[in-house]
Amino acid sequence: MLAACGVEDISDFFAIIPEKKRFPTLDLPEPLSEMEVLRELKELAESNADAEHHPCFLGAGAYHHYVPALVNHMLLRGEFLTAYTPYQPEVSQGTLQTMFEYQSMICALTGMEVANASHYDGATSAAEAVIMALKHFRGHRTKIVLSPTLHPQYSQVIYTYTQGMGIKTLAVNEPPDELDNLNTHIDEQTALVIMQYPNFLGELEDIENVAKASHDNGALLCVVTNPIAMGMLKPPGEYGADIVVGEGQPLGIPMSYGGPYLGFFATRQKLVRQMSGRLVGETLDVNGKPSYALTLTPREQHIRRDKATSNICTNQGLMATAAAIYLSVLGKQGLREVAELCFHKAHYASDCIDTLPGYSVRRERPFFLEFVLRCPAPVSEINAILFDDYGIIGGYDLGQDHDDLKNHMLLAVTEMNTRDDIDALVEALGAIK
């Protein structure tokens, strides 16, 4: 092979590289065999405490749900796993049709008309909603209003994305008891309002009210939602949302310490050309057979280059595939059942904990699977005792984001938490005063 290339030694290919910097010695550990690599990684993994071995009541944007066995089996098919972006549709119909089905199911969940083939995660989907709204108003509106009950990391990502765009992003800093004040910040400069449903505190706010205030001012409304909640709740699309996004991780994707996840993104037909991200459309092949292809690609950076306002190149293909398989196998009834299981278990947990002396559950609004618990001690102290003495992974410390919520814990309950888990949590909290 070397002779065919006209070189004597493999290193000859690199003669162009500055000699002093060529072939550095890399200070990396010596290579291991496959079995040794796996052994080392198992040791690392086993030093973690995971939700299969500990009851977990932590949510706040990532949730421990049951993933039907077939989801992982199908994802491990090499034809899904080791394909790339379906640039060549004739040899990519599997990925393309799966994405088309995924888009259709996301439309159904959210009550919207069009969905893209996904973004990196829920937070980056929300940031893409901002970019879409700015594009829609072509610079005439430059203010973004973020609800105080939007996931704090989502607000942070929106700030990161927009720091060079010369816009005004207003994270409304009202205490959670005065959410209605959100509307007073919406004006004729506002391009987009972002609220969350269920909100970061797990509560179900009045979307219609915010939609009205947004639309009265000519602004768009984006609702960040939990896809499992959509199994039972009326979707934001039915309340007038213009964009619905969220974290798709609950749809058949393990928590995996934060990724890879799935940002879903849905909107109205009239806004489709402002939507970034990969899109799969139905078409025909040369023989008239229905088939699928990436479409509206001129929006993308390959062609427009400097005109492109989004640099999205990939989606989260395999995670969207997981969601498509999950939603297909659960179907209409299964998703409703999971949603109701979460609802009933979370309400059972909140009812039990609410009776404990020193604790009280916030009950200003209805909630889905997460609720706010006022605690008699700092949440970090309670969580340490829960884990050390009872082996329970406790809830999220809301005090780290909201001064008004010191000593408040956000607890999530899913279908994975048995009654025994919940009773053990109640007993443990009762013992901590």
Place this chain on the structure above:
Amino acid sequence: MISPNKREEPLVYELSRPGRRGIQFPDPDVPRTKLPSSLLREDLNLPEITQLDAVRHFQRLSQLNHSIDSGFYPLGSCTMKYNPRVNEDAARIPGFLYTHPLQDTNTVQGSLALMHELQEWLKEIGGFAGVSLQPAAGAHGELSGILMIRAYHLARGDKGRRKILIPDSAHGTNPASTTMSGLELIELPSDKRGNVDVKVLRSACSENVAGLMITNPNTLGLFEEHIEEVVDIVHDCGGLIYGDGANMNALTGIVRPGDLGFDVMHYNLHKTFSTPHGGGGPGSGPVGVSERLMDFLPDPLVTIIEDSDEDEPPLYGFKTPPKTIGRMKAFNGQFGTLVRAYAYIRAHGGDGLRGNAEHAVLNANYLLSKVRDAYHLPFERTCLHEFVIEGRWRDVPNVHALDISKRLMDYGFHPPTNYFPLIVKEALMIEPTETESRETLDAFADALLEIAAAAHNNPDELRTAPQTTPVGRIDEVRAARNLVLCCHTQYPSNPDPSADPES
């Protein structure tokens, strides 16, 4: 014979029959709470199928894909190398798979140790002072890098630096990342040997330049012949160097971009470090930076909070860089992808990574040597891990690169990247990677030679290709003109039973 208007595999909604289900859940083991009736939805248009229906449906769909596992996939700039299966097992160890991203760091020391090691290894491989694992993909790493360059100049009060220089051979994401960061771009032409034109670069440099984005080796598969001069020119005018790491598979153990003076570069873990592409993601795009950008890295980094001693391993935790550009995504990067990249680097070591780069370059040059007489090579040079040829011949003007690509499918190969880079007419960009055997390269070269002959003798064979794929050549224009992105008009939730052909 399949009717022309019937799908190769029905849509999952077509398989749906009322009342069927794929999985049972237990009844609640707690008392039921009254549902908030005014908030409930009336209907949910999801399919109703059995589990076997689902398995067969997705199995058959998967079979309509070409993939690395099914055959050669020389898609240029995408580094479609073998994805070791042990990495899939590693990422699925319960201690990794079922940990919550917001758990107390004391309970996830294994994950943090892995992330910290990977940060250190990527620093070493790229020659950088710091690495953040946060960005979710290559383009996401680019955006992080340009935002860091912007923040760096602003922090120094250097507010006039708003221009990013980008060669015309760059990936399309480079200009888009620049625009997203609120900066302006200046495109630099390439010279006759495929390098950045140093003369033009020199005249473009000014006190308004924030930096240069460069891909090296570039998208022609060519190493910049004046790379040190290019870096010096940009640094001398006060700009920084952004390296697009998409082509790092040519350089691991060969040269470190940090040693060449690059200030920031993203790694594509799904290319260089073998994590699967998954039909278009998840990717992972960690960024490495030189000393002066350390404080601007995306939030958070994994750090050692307490050093190890004889009895105890170190205690790991997160830290926020003091002038961070902020979070690029929620939580902790594409963690599962990080596990796979860790396993890959651990299995290869420093010498192994160098060997991979050497063999990727050997395979590309070998393949080039076999086809260069039949195809026009726009730049006569030794390539690195990939090369670009023209998919056209003057004497057969009606044959295009696209026809060659479609015909390759009939030979069982995935086509190369088409029509990129833009500076080569009818470009075919070919990247074989190191994991392919000589026999595969020979078979692919033979196919390209036969196609070149057919282009002259029997061009219809190309123009009507592919003939052997699940669907024939697809009308992509129709997809955009007659936009159908969702099937609910065809398959509403509660169809009129009289319209059901089977009832």
